[in-house]
Amino acid sequence: MKFQKIIMVILLALFSGSVNLAAQDNNKAEEIMKKAHLALFYAGDDGAAEVTMKIVNSKGKERLREFTMLRLDIEEGGKQDYYTYFKKPSDVSRLTFMVHKIPFSSDNRWLYIPSVDLVKRISADDKNSSFVGSDFTYEDVSGRHWSEDNHKLIREEKLNGRDVYVIESVPKEKYKGFARKVSFIDKENYLPLKEEYYNKKDALKRVFTAEKVELVDGIQTATLRKMVNVKKDQYTTVEFSSIKYNVGMKEEVFTERFLKNPPREYIR
Amino acid sequence: MFRHKFVIITFALLLLMGSPATKAGETYLSGFLQGLYGGGLDSDNPTLTELTASETRLQLKLESFSDGAEFFGRLDFVYDDYNDPNVDLELREGYTKFRVGNNLDFKIGRQIVTWGTGDLIFINDLFAKDYRSFFIGRDDQYLKAPQNVLRAAYYTGLGTFSAVYTPRFTPNRIPTGERLSYYNPMVGGIVGGEDFYFEGRMPEAKLKNGEFAAQFSRYFGTADVAAYFYRGFYKNPTGMDMVNMEAYYPRLNVYGASIRMPALGGIAWLETGYYDSREDIDGDDPTIPNSTLSSMIGFERQLTSTFTANLQYQNKTILDHDTYLASLPEGFNETDEMYHLITSRVTKLMLMETLILSGFVFYSPSDEDFYGKFSVSYKYTDALTLTMGGNIFDGNDGYTEFGAFQKNDNVYIKVTYGY
Numbered sequence: 112m113k114f115q116k117i118i119m120v121i122l123l124a125l126f127s128g129s130v131n132l133a134a135q136d137n138n139k140a141e142e143i144m145k146k147a148h149l150a151l152f153y154a155g156d157d158g159a160a161e162v163t164m165k166i167v168n169s170k171g172k173e174r175l176r177e178f179t180m181l182r183l184d185i186e187e188g189g190k191q192d193y194y195t196y197f198k199k200p201s202d203v204s205r206l207t208f209m210v211h212k213i214p215f216s217s218d219n220r221w222l223y224i225p226s227v228d229l230v231k232r233i234s235a236d237d238k239n240s241s242f243v244g245s246d247f248t249y250e251d252v253s254g255r256h257w258s259e260d261n262h263k264l265i266r267e268e269k270l271n272g273r274d275v276y277v278i279e280s281v282p283k284e285k286y287k288g289f290a291r292k293v294s295f296i297d298k299e300n301y302l303p304l305k306e307e308y309y310n311k312k313d314a315l316k317r318v319f320t321a322e323k324v325e326l327v328d329g330i331q332t333a334t335l336r337k338m339v340n341v342k343k344d345q346y347t348t349v350e351f352s353s354i355k356y357n358v359g360m361k362e363e364v365f366t367e368r369f370l371k372n373p374p375r376e377y378i379r
Numbered sequence: 380m381f382r383h384k385f386v387i388i389t390f391a392l393l394l395l396m397g398s399p400a401t402k403a404g405e406t407y408l409s410g411f412l413q414g415l416y417g418g419g420l421d422s423d424n425p426t427l428t429e430l431t432a433s434e435t436r437l438q439l440k441l442e443s444f445s446d447g448a449e450f451f452g453r454l455d456f457v458y459d460d461y462n463d464p465n466v467d468l469e470l471r472e473g474y475t476k477f478r479v480g481n482n483l484d485f486k487i488g489r490q491i492v493t494w495g496t497g498d499l500i501f502i503n504d505l506f507a508k509d510y511r512s513f514f515i516g517r518d519d520q521y522l523k524a525p526q527n528v529l530r531a532a533y534y535t536g537l538g539t540f541s542a543v544y545t546p547r548f549t550p551n552r553i554p555t556g557e558r559l560s561y562y563n564p565m566v567g568g569i570v571g572g573e574d575f576y577f578e579g580r581m582p583e584a585k586l587k588n589g590e591f592a593a594q595f596s597r598y599f600g601t602a603d604v605a606a607y608f609y610r611g612f613y614k615n616p617t618g619m620d621m622v623n624m625e626a627y628y629p630r631l632n633v634y635g636a637s638i639r640m641p642a643l644g645g646i647a648w649l650e651t652g653y654y655d656s657r658e659d660i661d662g663d664d665p666t667i668p669n670s671t672l673s674s675m676i677g678f679e680r681q682l683t684s685t686f687t688a689n690l691q692y693q694n695k696t697i698l699d700h701d702t703y704l705a706s707l708p709e710g711f712n713e714t715d716e717m718y719h720l721i722t723s724r725v726t727k728l729m730l731m732e733t734l735i736l737s738g739f740v741f742y743s744p745s746d747e748d749f750y751g752k753f754s755v756s757y758k759y760t761d762a763l764t765l766t767m768g769g770n771i772f773d774g775n776d777g778y779t780e781f782g783a784f785q786k787n788d789n790v791y792i793k794v795t796y797g798y
Contacts, residue, residue, distance in 0.1 A: 169748030201797025226520035
């Protein structure tokens with residue numbers, strides 16, 4: 112009897128210890144993913160950049176999109192406003208698109224079509240819709256909050272000569288975007304250098320890579336990003352140029368007034 | 380002659396400006412070249428031609444920025460195989476935008492103006508529409524006809540005040556019998572062709588005959604709410620001058636309101652407007668429309684990541700309907716007290732948004748008429764887009780809104796090269 116109790120206590124102690132260890136690991140993993148999220152989506156307090164998007168299909172046919180993108184963080188890691196001014200191709204030129212991102216909730220989205228002077232509000236139920244016909248989704252552009260997934264640090268390794276954490280994320284609630292995600296996070300600047308998205312059959316669906324990382328205004332920035340759609344055998348690259356951080360952008364820019372009248376101090 | 384001079388001056392200006400970007404990033408030139416060819420499906424349509432469209436269009440877009448102000452121009456050159464003369468040009472837009480102080484924006488010149496919440500249903504938007512373009516497959520941008528206006532918007536913490544003043548009344552562009560037939564109440568049937576070429580009599584070009592439209596809008600949380608006012612004329616020639624036997628544009632005031640907000644995973648909207656028929660206040664003149672209350676409710680939702688659908692219901696209730704009936708002479712077509720309209724738009728995106736299938740239907744259970752627009756559009760490259768589509772009208776009677784166009788069923792192809 113006594114012996115059994117002792118065994119029991121030892122087992123419990125061992126078990127709870129391992130649980131603690133696991134919990135600590137998960138906390139660390141979540142901390143890393145939080146930093147990664149902030150590094151990729153919340154760099155500086157605001158930002159402006161020229162973006163060139165290249166969509167390449169399985170036959171190698173290319174399509175180009177050029178736009179100016181403005182971003183303002185309302186809360187670090189929380190609410191954000193986005194503004195996109197399209198330049199190319201010709202059929203969408205001068206179109207503006209605005210998003211008020213609210214984590215854990217539906218975003219508010221507006222589209223302004225200048226040729227008919229029309230402000231359209233867009234239902235934003237599905238964050239997994241393609242962003243302007245590319246392999247990036249709306250969520251890829253504005254980010255998925257780290258607390259929506261359970262994270263596990265599975266190993267640490269080197270990727271293209273950089274030390275990285277390898278973290279596996281599984282959505283807490285059933286989610287259309289992915290069933291499992293493996294992220295390779297740079298230990299030094301916390302930028303995700305690679306992300307693998309798996310579906311519920313655990314087949315690799317999409318792969319994100321940060322192809323080029325540069326120091327801009329003192330902030331490490333992924334200036335060339337690529338998303339490969341494995342199943343469709345096609346990919347999209349996004350190149351950021353003329354990047355500016357902390358320009359003192361006002362919240363007013365992200366209203367209907369400026370949706371209809373692009374702020375020319377940032378957009379030409 | 381004036382037109383030729385205008386073309387020459389425009390080109391000279393463009394040449395002077397030289398390359399698309401003369402001063403780095405200050406002036407841009409772009410546009411498109413488009414061929415649109417369409418034919419009628421009803422062999423008994425009494426129009427001058429069976430070609431609903433046979434045109435080649437070159438659009439030049441020019442924009443220029445300088446500190447504190449900007450200019451935008453959009454000029455269309457159209458070669459029409461059927462029209463005489465073959466060449467036409469229209470300044471679609473030509474305006475200057477500038478800011479005075481921090482809260483006041485001006486947009487002055489020829490421009491497209493749109494407001495309100497409906498999808499192709501317009502209650503408080505009394506800016507000119509071009510149904511001639513809409514019915515034959517021209518791009519969406521041609522549904523709105525330009526107006527020459529002075530427009531100002533004043534932004535305050537309370538909300539936004541907008542005002543649009545159009546010195547010269549600008550009516551809708553509606554079928555005239557040339558390429559599209561229409562219903563003529565004098566004949567009591569659908570007419571077209573040279574003898575029935577139709578234009579409403581414009582109000583005299585006097586200061587008091589301008590149009591004034593105002594809007595106040597603000598957000599309450601995520602809901603955008605607006606109030607509207609319009610003083611001008613019916614945009615279609617709905618009045619009949621029995622002395623001269625001429626259709627004209629009777630005076631109209633409109634008071635309205637709208638709300639639009641996210642709901643049930645989509646966007647919902649509600650809009651209402653009171654059409655105050657100023658020349659028939661008592662409702663006892665059968666040659667002028669009675670005052671009417673018009674309301675709509677709509678909802679749009681993305682159903683899958685590539686499929687979006689919406690649904691709208693509109694109701695128009697004629698006020699003083701009994702008076703109207705009592706005054707209606709024998710043999711005139713009677714308009715119901717209540718008009719109901721249901722519309723739906725569906726859009727399906729395929730092949731990474733390069734193939735777009737789209738449909739829009741209008742159906743009125745009270746008028747028993749129908750209008751459907753369908754199109755398939757394929758972006759072969761970023762520059763080149765191929766579109767095929769059709770416009771189908773049906774109705775029990777010739778005098779209803781869409782029934783009047785029931786002989787104008789058409790299909791078209793359109794090729795656009797953007798630069």
